[in-house]
Amino acid sequence: METAVWMILFIHIVPGHFTSKTPIDIVFDYCKSRHPLQSPVYEGAVLNVSVNINILHLDNLDETKQALTSTAWFYFVWNLKGLTWNETEFQNISRVMVPADMLWLPDLMLLNAIDKFGHLSEDSFPPHVWSNGTVEWYATKRHVTSCKVDVTRFPFDQQHCSFRLAQWVSFSSEVNYTFNDPPITFRAYEENGEWEIRKSSVQDDYIYEGKYQVLIFELILVRRREYYILAVVVPMSILSGLNLMVFHVPPESGEKMSLCVSVLLAYAVYLTSINSLLPSVSDHVALFSVYLNCMFVLKALTVVASVFVLHLHSASPNSAVRQRLSRYFSSAFTLPNQAHVPLPKSASQDLQMSHQDKDADPLYEKRWPCVVQSIDHLFFVVFLLIVLASSSGFFCAMLVT
Structure with missing residues (x-):
């Protein structure tokens, strides 16, 4: 008799304090309701995505091949409407990681890539989804990009090298890319023995009558002449x-x-x-x-x-x-x-x-x-x-x- 009473009390207490779903289940349900190739906003709305690049290391600048080899990651942030949960109800879980093939990712291509056709989503880390619907994605890899080299003033020369990202599938009317503040960072940068990054700048452009947006991250490299x-x-x-x-x-x-x-x-x-x-x-x-x-x-x-x-x-x-x-x-x-x-x-x-x-x-x-x-x-x-x-x-x- 005593055991039956405890079972009745437990049945009434459990629904009030526990839920059958976890944050990862909520995110998975959201991802299953939308195809990864589909834009996460409704038709007519514009998704704002902020972009930042963090330079880790300049491996080599080959003057003969006119190629810059560098290690860096691109950092993207955007917000998904309708994907939120209360952290207090889920043991203060504030974020979850989702496989990259289940969620929409920015369809940017590195136009001046040399070794491969620079698709950023290849071998990337899983995106992070926060409780307020914010998504963070790090695209980290070793890039080999073309860089027009002018050696006229060697060894007192400086070179202008850039990373050119362009939309490939989505239109600029659907996804709007903006630069994060600051757009270029050097948080874990290791100095190169031959080249010094003297200055950096960013700019955006539109091609094909404004249908696609192009993001340009430029680095001004100065040769160490000592x-x-x-x-x-x-x-x-x-x-x-x-x-x-x-x-x-x-x-x-x-x-x-x-x-x-x-x-x-x-x-x-x-x-x-x-x-x-x-x-x-x-x-x-x-x-x-x-x-x-x-x-x-x-x-x-x-x-x-x-x-x-x-x-x-x-x-x-x-x-x-x-x-x-x-x-x-x-x-x-x-x-x-x-x-x-x-x-x-x-x-x-x-x-x-x-x-x-x-x-x-x-x-x-x-x-x-x-x-x-x-x-x-x-x-x-x-x-x-x-x-x-x-x-x-x-x-x-x-x-x-």
Whole structure:
């Protein structure tokens, strides 16, 4: 008898405090009543969906393939009318997760995807449904997107890369996409060793007479230039300085051509290793590559100039070139106390040879080493001006925005 009384009381108490459905059942019933491809709003109404992108990591920017590899997630939020429950009646359960194939998801495609046709719902996480009808969905994956690369100002360049999302099935009159605040976040971003995100921006557009909406998330990437300055610019400047020192080596020392050819070979070997660092892109030629090739041509001309100076130094006293240059420099430049200046060894030898020739002029023989030295200094000034002008023009072109 006592057991029957307790059973009657239990039957009356249970319906008042428990329900046969759970929040997951409510959400499943809602999903079963609507097809996943059907818009969750009634005909004539507009569903507002807010979008945000969170950049996790920039893996690589391939200048040759003009492709940006990055890891990021797209965050979507929208509200489903008619899908709510009271948390207090369900043990304070505020949200449930639903399989992605049971619920309508934003039909956005990543237009500039390279590896796959960028459908965001592939391999995505299940959406979260909250008790007030708000749905949150994270589309996380590794993206390979096209990025037009301009390496003209390498290594002081910056690139504009973007993610272009476009509606594919629904019309802009049915679903309206807005940017969340902020539209681009870097909450768990890991710095890239080569590229730095300097700025970001967003914009939306409409295509096909306004039927479809396009969302554009743009990143401005700036190349980290410290490595290239230390590995390329500084060694090239040192080699250019050594190249100019060739004109200060006396011709009679016998080391002029050795230093000249050594600097040229060192530059050629170093240029071979530098070419592996330069981006191999043909539509935009890097000014830095042009500058390096100009410096290589200048060093080759230095060899030619050094050979010419050595040829003059060892020219015969009776040669027409030697006599004409001696007369020109003796009249163009004033050499005070020239007669009292002790002659170098080479000049003494030339003077002894000139005594053997009755037509030779001893005044020109005494001044000939000074003439050769003046020609060497003239080449030094000319090549120095060329190096300064080309280097200044290059760096000005690199730094001017």
